[in-house]
Amino acid sequence: MPKKNALYCQSGGVTAVINATACGVIQTARSLPEVGTVFGAKNGIIGALREELIDTAQHSDEEIATLMHTPGGAFGSCRFKLKDPEAQKREYDRLVDVFEAHNIGYFLYNGGGDSSDTAHKVSQMAHQRGLDVMCIGVPKTIDNDLPVTDTCPGFGTTAKYIATSVMEASLDVESMSESSTKVFILEVMGRHAGWIAAAGGLAGKHHDEPPQIILFPEVPFDQAAFLERVKWSVDNHGYCSIVVSEGVQDKNGKFLADAGTTDAFGHAQLGGVATVIAQMVRDELGFKYHYAISDYLQRSARHLASKTDLEQAYAVGKRAMELAAEGHNAVMPVIRRLTEDPYTWDITTAELKDLANVEKKLPPEFITEDGFGITDACRRYLQPLIQGEAFPPFNADGLPHYVRLSQTLTPQKLPAFDI
Amino acid sequence: MPKKNALYCQSGGVTAVINATACGVIQTARSLPEVGTVFGAKNGIIGALREELIDTAQHSDEEIATLMHTPGGAFGSCRFKLKDPEAQKREYDRLVDVFEAHNIGYFLYNGGGDSSDTAHKVSQMAHQRGLDVMCIGVPKTIDNDLPVTDTCPGFGTTAKYIATSVMEASLDVESMSESSTKVFILEVMGRHAGWIAAAGGLAGKHHDEPPQIILFPEVPFDQAAFLERVKWSVDNHGYCSIVVSEGVQDKNGKFLADAGTTDAFGHAQLGGVATVIAQMVRDELGFKYHYAISDYLQRSARHLASKTDLEQAYAVGKRAMELAAEGHNAVMPVIRRLTEDPYTWDITTAELKDLANVEKKLPPEFITEDGFGITDACRRYLQPLIQGEAFPPFNADGLPHYVRLSQTLTPQKLPAFDI
Numbered sequence: 001m002p003k004k005n006a007l008y009c010q011s012g013g014v015t016a017v018i019n020a021t022a023c024g025v026i027q028t029a030r031s032l033p034e035v036g037t038v039f040g041a042k043n044g045i046i047g048a049l050r051e052e053l054i055d056t057a058q059h060s061d062e063e064i065a066t067l068m069h070t071p072g073g074a075f076g077s078c079r080f081k082l083k084d085p086e087a088q089k090r091e092y093d094r095l096v097d098v099f100e101a102h103n104i105g106y107f108l109y110n111g112g113g114d115s116s117d118t119a120h121k122v123s124q125m126a127h128q129r130g131l132d133v134m135c136i137g138v139p140k141t142i143d144n145d146l147p148v149t150d151t152c153p154g155f156g157t158t159a160k161y162i163a164t165s166v167m168e169a170s171l172d173v174e175s176m177s178e179s180s181t182k183v184f185i186l187e188v189m190g191r192h193a194g195w196i197a198a199a200g201g202l203a204g205k206h207h208d209e210p211p212q213i214i215l216f217p218e219v220p221f222d223q224a225a226f227l228e229r230v231k232w233s234v235d236n237h238g239y240c241s242i243v244v245s246e247g248v249q250d251k252n253g254k255f256l257a258d259a260g261t262t263d264a265f266g267h268a269q270l271g272g273v274a275t276v277i278a279q280m281v282r283d284e285l286g287f288k289y290h291y292a293i294s295d296y297l298q299r300s301a302r303h304l305a306s307k308t309d310l311e312q313a314y315a316v317g318k319r320a321m322e323l324a325a326e327g328h329n330a331v332m333p334v335i336r337r338l339t340e341d342p343y344t345w346d347i348t349t350a351e352l353k354d355l356a357n358v359e360k361k362l363p364p365e366f367i368t369e370d371g372f373g374i375t376d377a378c379r380r381y382l383q384p385l386i387q388g389e390a391f392p393p394f395n396a397d398g399l400p401h402y403v404r405l406s407q408t409l410t411p412q413k414l415p416a417f418d419i
Numbered sequence: 420m421p422k423k424n425a426l427y428c429q430s431g432g433v434t435a436v437i438n439a440t441a442c443g444v445i446q447t448a449r450s451l452p453e454v455g456t457v458f459g460a461k462n463g464i465i466g467a468l469r470e471e472l473i474d475t476a477q478h479s480d481e482e483i484a485t486l487m488h489t490p491g492g493a494f495g496s497c498r499f500k501l502k503d504p505e506a507q508k509r510e511y512d513r514l515v516d517v518f519e520a521h522n523i524g525y526f527l528y529n530g531g532g533d534s535s536d537t538a539h540k541v542s543q544m545a546h547q548r549g550l551d552v553m554c555i556g557v558p559k560t561i562d563n564d565l566p567v568t569d570t571c572p573g574f575g576t577t578a579k580y581i582a583t584s585v586m587e588a589s590l591d592v593e594s595m596s597e598s599s600t601k602v603f604i605l606e607v608m609g610r611h612a613g614w615i616a617a618a619g620g621l622a623g624k625h626h627d628e629p630p631q632i633i634l635f636p637e638v639p640f641d642q643a644a645f646l647e648r649v650k651w652s653v654d655n656h657g658y659c660s661i662v663v664s665e666g667v668q669d670k671n672g673k674f675l676a677d678a679g680t681t682d683a684f685g686h687a688q689l690g691g692v693a694t695v696i697a698q699m700v701r702d703e704l705g706f707k708y709h710y711a712i713s714d715y716l717q718r719s720a721r722h723l724a725s726k727t728d729l730e731q732a733y734a735v736g737k738r739a740m741e742l743a744a745e746g747h748n749a750v751m752p753v754i755r756r757l758t759e760d761p762y763t764w765d766i767t768t769a770e771l772k773d774l775a776n777v778e779k780k781l782p783p784e785f786i787t788e789d790g791f792g793i794t795d796a797c798r799r800y801l802q803p804l805i806q807g808e809a810f811p812p813f814n815a816d817g818l819p820h821y822v823r824l825s826q827t828l829t830p831q832k833l834p835a836f837d838i
Contacts, residue, residue, distance in 0.1 A: 014594045016587070043597040072590025078598040160817055167821055168435070168719035171491025175433045178462040179497040184715060202818065274712075275694075293693075295711035296603060300587035304722055306817060386817035391810065398579055398725060398805035399621065402586055 003036035004105025004132075006324065007053070007098075009044045010140075011111030011118065014073040015154025016161075016302040017313035018140050021110055022074055023067035024317025025138070026056050034325045039102060040075030042407060045082065045109075045118065047075070049091060049419050051098050055410040066403040068314070069392035071302035074405050080419070082118045085125045092125045094417050099126075099133055101413040106134050106324035110317075112141035112152070116332065117356035123330035134324040137332035137352050138316055142299045144195035147358045148350045149334035151385050153316055154299070156309025159199030160386035161301040162188055162243070162294065166203035169292065170210035170241040177239035183230060183281050184241050185291040186211075187274035189298060191247040194218050194362040196298070200243035201374035202382055210241035212372075215277070217247030218362050219371040221256055227284050229372055234287060244273050303400055307388025308343070319347045343384030422455040423524025423551075425743065426472070426517075428463045429559075430530030430537065433492040434573025435580075435721040436732035437559050440529055441493055442486035443736025444557070445475050453744045458521060459494030461826060464501065464528075464537065466494070468510060468838050470517050474829040485822040487733070488811035490721035493824050499838075501537045504544045511544045513836050518545075518552055520832040525553050525743035529736075531560030531571070535751065536775035542749035553743040556751035556771050557735050561718045563614035566777045567769045568753035570804050572735055573718065575728025578618030579805035580720040581607055581662070581713070585622035588711065589629035589660040596658035602649060602700050603660050604710040605630075606693035608717060610666040613637050613781040615717070619662035620793035621801055629660035631791075634696070636666030637781050638790040640675055646703050648791055653706060663692050722819055726807025727762065738766045762803030 008025050010018055022040070029035040040054040041047035047054075054075055056064065067074055085092045098104070107126075109119035116137045123135030139146055144155035166186060173184040190196040194216035204210050212233040215221065233240035248256045257273040274291040281289050312335055319333035330352045338344040366378035374382075392400040427444050429437055441459070448454040459473040460466035466473075473494055475483065486493055504511045517523070526545075528538035535556045542554030558565055563574035585605060592603040609615040613635035623629050631652040634640065652659035667675045676692040693710040700708050731754055738752035749771045757763040785797035793801075811819040 010594070014591055046597060070590070071587050073594030076597060077594045079595070080598050163818055164722050165716050165720075167818060168490050168721060169715040171489070171821060171823075172433055172715045172719040175429070175492030175496045176498070178465055178495055179499050186716075202816075290714050291712065292714035292716050293710065293712040294716065295709050296588040296591045297584050297605075297711050297713065297716075300591040301584075302587060303583050308817075383816055387815070388817065389810070389813050391808070394808050396806070397621075397802055398727075398807065399582055399586060402590060404590075 003034060005036040005103050006038045006106035006108060006321065007041060007048060007104045008038055008108045009041040009048060009110060010073040010075055010077040011044045011109060011115040012077060012079060012141065013299060014077050015140055015142050016071040016157045016300050016305055017154055017310050018110060019067040019070050019074045020310050020313040021138055021140060021153060021317035023064055024314040025108055025321045026064050028318045028321040032321065032325045035106065035321070036103065039410065042409065043076035044078040045080050046078045046419060048098055049094050050417055051101070051412045051414050053102060053410045054407050058408060059405055063403070063405060069302060070402045071300040075407070081114050082121055085121060095122065096129060096131065097414055099131065105132055108136050108138055108320050108324060110138040110140050112143065113146060113355070113357055113359060116352050120330060120352040120356045123352060134327060134329045136320045136324045136328065137355065138320040139332060139334060142196065143190055143193055145193040145359045145361070146355055147360045148355055150337040150345060151312070151335055153309060153313035155195060156306035156312070156385035157301065157304070158196055158298050159202070159382060160306040161298055161304045162196055162199050163202040163386060164304060165294065166200045166211050166241065166243060170203065173239050173241060173290065180288055181290050182234050182239050182287040183289040185274045185277050185289060186243050187272045187291065187293045188243060188245055190217060190245045192217060192359055192361070194245050197243050197245040198362055198366060198374050198378055199382055202379065202386065207368060207373040211243045212237065212240050213242045214372055214374065215242065215244040215248045216362060216367060217245050217249060219367060220251040221248050223280065227280070230281060231285055242277065244277055246273055248273055302392055305390040306386045307390040308385055310390045312345070315347050323349060340380055340384065343387065422453060424455040424522050425457045425525035425527060425740065426460060426467060426523045427457055427527045428460040428467055428529060429492040429494055429496040430463045430528060430534040431496060431498060431560065432718060433496050434559055434561050435490040435576045435719050435724055436573055436729050437529060438486040438489050438493045439729050439732040440557055440559060440572060440736035442483055443733040444527055444740045445483050447737045447740040451740065451744045454525065454740070455522065458829065461828065462495035463497040464499050465497045465838060467517055468513050469836055470520070470831045470833050472521060472829045473826050477827060478824055482822070482824060488721060489821045490719040494826070500533050501540055504540060514541065515548060515550065516833055518550065524551055527555050527557055527739050527743060529557040529559050531562065532565060532774070532776055532778060535771050539749060539771040539775045542771060553746060553748045555739045555743045555747065556774065557739040558751060558753060561615065562609055562612055564612040564778045564780070565774055566779045567774055569756040569764060570731070570754055572728060572732035574614060575725035575731070575804035576720065576723070577615055577717050578621070578801060579725040580717055580723045581615055581618050582621040582805060583723060584713065585619045585630050585660065585662060589622065592658050592660060592709065599707055600709050601653050601658050601706040602708040604693045604696050604708060605662050606691045606710065606712045607662060607664055609636060609664045611636060611778055611780070613664050616662050616664040617781055617785060617793050617797055618801055621798065621805065626787060626792040630662045631656065631659050632661045633791055633793065634661065634663040634667045635781060635786060636664050636668060638786060639670040640667050642699065649700060650704055661696065663696055665692055667692055721811055724809045725805045726809040727804055729809045731764070734766050742768065759799055759803065762806065
């Protein structure tokens with residue numbers, strides 16, 4: 001059987017463990033006789049279109065192994081969504097040219113919901129044109145909002161980091177609350193789904209332990225109820241620890257972060273939802289507050305990876321390469337929960353069409369009746385995903401051993417292409 | 420020799436390792452025949468005044484050992500500064516009453532510059548009144564701004580956390596920069612001194628690695644030079660990673676964070692300096708940005724403690740208790756650097772009067788000529804302080820084993836006291 005090469009793309013926001021998936025793809029490819037080399041597209045689909053391909057044959061087995069403990073996207077990622085083949089025929093034609101010029105028989109697309117859609121469209125196009133290219137989606141997103149799969153690689157590590165940070169910062173504010181800060185607010189990602197915010201709830205074993213309040217995008221913000229609970233928490237615990245999702249909306253569906261504030265020059269004021277909440281606490285209750293915005297820290301915190309998450313990230317990469325080599329097309333390896341306590345899981349296969357553009361929100365039964373906490377059902381779902389530690393190796397200088405792989409491009413064979 | 424009891428106070432902003440100092444105090448006290456029990460003042464000097472004392476005899480050796488890996492202030496801290504004995508005679512009289520009621524012969528005050536001042540004043544008052552109470556300051560502050568001592572316990576862990584976070588978030592933004600975020604900004608603490616901001620510089624080995632820009636409180640902000648360097652970095656590296664101290668000021672000494680912005684109702688707008696910098700990057704250069712504000716996360720991140728810092732935190736607590744028992748007064752155990760590579764250190768003794776109210780800023784020779792980076796001399800100073808890992812134990816649920824000690828108060832003997 002003639003060898004075909006693989007093209008691997010990282011897409012969308014990266015995670016602390018997306019490179020573990022790349023590691024799974026490349027290590028598996030090196031063991032399969034059907035697979036030639038793996039090309040990493042530089043900056044995802046953009047590099048595929050520009051014929052900017054990183055031949056991973058340049059990287060030794062030792063270098064590839066460092067992907068297991070290095071955050072960020074080793075080949076670069078992008079935010080670029082292919083439209084329908086009819087609307088963007090030029091791009092699809094170019095992909096065919098690149099596939100043919102580099103003998104690509106396996107196309108692996110590592111991303112979230114939008115990326116599943118892109119992978120699905122490429123697979124349809126390949127099928128229509130009779131190309132012998134297997135298109136496989138590979139799941140990844142800290143937002144944990146893909147359907148079908150039990151969880152999304154990347155989420156477990158973010159969840160562990162956020163829950164730990166809430167524990168730590170809550171111990172801090174508790175220490176200070178008698179004479180200083182009484183309210184601590186942590187803003188987390190998740191514009192449309194509250195999975196990361198919910199993970200903050202793991203910091204306490206029950207609803208009265210910190211965080212005393214979680215604000216979810218799924219629950220319309222009720223200012224009066226919120227302020228009442230902040231006051232109750234300060235009156236009863238001495239302080240209040242709050243986790244707020246960036247996606248919290250008012251009852252009209254308007255993001256709280258878009259509060260319409262302007263600076264001295266009338267420009268729209270930047271500032272996350274944490275700022276809005278902090279201001280509300282100050283103006284309405286007069287409590288001293290602190291707030292943190294974890295932003296990229298929460299999705300790159302490889303130093304506190306969940307071992308479970310890391311293993312799942314590797315497993316989906318491995319299985320994706322196997323599925324491609326076995327001749328599957330338009331599918332994605334997904335994680336299936338077999339048992340909950342102890343948590344066991346395996347990898348099954350889903351159709352890309354069932355994953356594209358579907359957002360899995362936090363179900364109502366995961367949110368407490370008052371809207372400010374997580375239920376036991378939610379804990380049972382989340383807890384296994386943060387289990388186990390997988391610290392990176394540390395150098396003698398006290399910092400993690402993170403590695404930048406060479407991104408030397410393979411010689412181009414086609415004319416330049418503007419995107 | 421009759422036993423005397425010890426009173427231990429935590430003061431000011433807490434750190435990820437201040438409880439390791441408490442552990443050093445209590446474990447040492449348990450081994451010294453001169454020392455009876457150690458009382459932890461609930462919420463620092465406020466608890467001392469209110470006679471709210473936590474008798475640590477209620478805690479087993481195993482419980483005391485958990486202080487080594489639990490962040491926050493186990494007995495509570497406060498922001499409360501005693502004025503001169505003449506101005507606040509009532510408070511000093513009360514302290515004498517509490518000392519006498521509970522047979523306190525050793526007063527250990529664990530804090531930063533303000534706290535050294537308080538400990539010094541209490542020692543002067545005790546001397547004037549002929550009290551047999553040894554007053555010892557114990558160093559602590561993530562700001563690293565105490566004079567005399569080589570470093571301040573708490574700083575090394577914050578430095579390790581910030582340097583690691585900068586490495587991680589910079590790998591993230593680098594991955595995204597081709598089609599999305601080009602500028603990442605991390606706001607760190609240090610209102611008057613740039614030690615924490617400087618620690619962010621350890622993320623790269625030289626000035627062109629991320630962070631490409633550090634903004635220090637010691638360097639007046641030059642908007643034109645800053646924007647030029649952001650643009651240069653994006654043009655040459657594809658992205659720009661920035662660490663900004665909350666204390667950055669313009670050439671007139673005005674904090675950038677106090678940019679005078681107002682909300683729709685004309686209220687002063689909250690928002691850290693990261694917001695101001697982000698807005699500037701957007702308005703003047705048009706780059707997509709992200710920013711994180713680490714706030715309390717940076718001072719409570721026990722999960723990523725520096726082993727060196729943890730050992731120093733314990734050592735100053737141990738030595739403080741020994742100094743008190745040996746009859747020293749108005750002193751503080753401080754850290755002395757013996758050799759730099761490998762880093763060796765010991766504990767010596769400084770006079771409290773030399774530490775009170777003196778702020779050690781980043782010296783000019785630690786800042787590169789362009790004002791945006793750290794010099795090799797700065798690296799040589801900082802690097803040893805983040806060396807070694809001291810992860811906390813983790814529970815099977817995937818979270819660190821942090822412990823809240825019982826704060827049951829010892830029976831009060833005096834009338835109530837309002838502060």
